[in-house]
Amino acid sequence: xxxxxxxxxxxxxxxxxxxxxxxxxxxxxxxxxxxxxxxxxxxxxxxxxxxxxxxxxxxxxxxxxxxxxxxxxxxxxxxxxxxxxxxxxxxxxxxxxxxxxxxxxxxxxxxxxxxxxxxxxxxxxxxxxxxxxxxxxxxxxxxxxxxxxxx
Numbered sequence: 527x528x529x530x531x532x533x534x535x536x537x538x539x540x541x542x543x544x545x546x547x548x549x550x551x552x553x554x555x556x557x558x559x560x561x562x563x564x565x566x567x568x569x570x571x572x573x574x575x576x577x578x579x580x581x582x583x584x585x586x587x588x589x590x591x592x593x594x595x596x597x598x599x600x601x602x603x604x605x606x607x608x609x610x611x612x613x614x615x616x617x618x619x620x621x622x623x624x625x626x627x628x629x630x631x632x633x634x635x636x637x638x639x640x641x642x643x644x645x646x647x648x649x650x651x652x653x654x655x656x657x658x659x660x661x662x663x664x665x666x667x668x669x670x671x672x673x674x675x676x677x
Contacts, residue, residue, distance in 0.1 A: 527610070528603040528669070529589075530561045530571040531579050535666035536607050538633040540583055543607070546641045548586050550648055557587035562598035563606070563670040571670070598669055608664040609644050613651050623651060626661035 527543070529536045536543075547557045565572035573591045580589045592598055601610060611624035624647035631639040643662060650657045 527557075527559050528562060528598060528601070528606050528608045529559050530563045530568070530606045530667070530670075531575055532563075532568055532570050533606045533667035534633045535605075538631065539607060539628050539639060542639045542641055543628070544583055544585060546645060550652075551586050553652055555648060555652065559585065559587055559589045560592050560597055561589070561606075562592035562595050562603065564595070564672040566673055568670045595669075595672060603669060605664055605666040605668055607666050611644070611647050611651060611657070613657075623647065623657040624661060625663075627664045630662075632665065 529540075529543070543559075547555075551557060561571050561576055563571035569575070576589050576591060579585075597603075603610075607628060609624065609626060609628060610622060612620040613623045614620050624644070626643055626647075628644050629637070629640050629642045631637040647657045647661075649655075
């Protein structure tokens with residue numbers, strides 16, 4: 527997942543991201559979070575503050591910093607939070623099977639946070655079932671690109 531410290535959309539989901547991650551890590555899911563935001567424009571999204579955030583919320587996953595922003599570009603990530611789920615079958619390469627939202631909850635609506643969209647996809651992967659191609663894109667804060675970055 528691509529997240530950051532400052533985004534209200536990430537803040538809205540943070541506790542539930544941790545809860546969902548804790549649940550699925552026990553079932554064998556590998557989880558990684560990445561912050562790709564520029565520390566020139568958003569220093570609070572950099573490594574020093576990421577470590578504090580990870581400890582405060584007890585992240586059960588690595589929280590990595592994408593200093594060059596190449597990872598975000600390679601994934602085609604555009605916002606935070608943004609979720610990517612890959613399936614791995616034997617010797618075959620990883621296959622992207624879900625790229626979308628956590629659920630329909632937003633900081634400005636009254637929809638309860640459930641993690642439904644992502645959970646359904648994870649359940650399919652873990653049970654060997656196909657993941658629905660009906661996937662809603664993530665909505666959140668745009669990734670903060672380095673000034674004068676070549677996109």
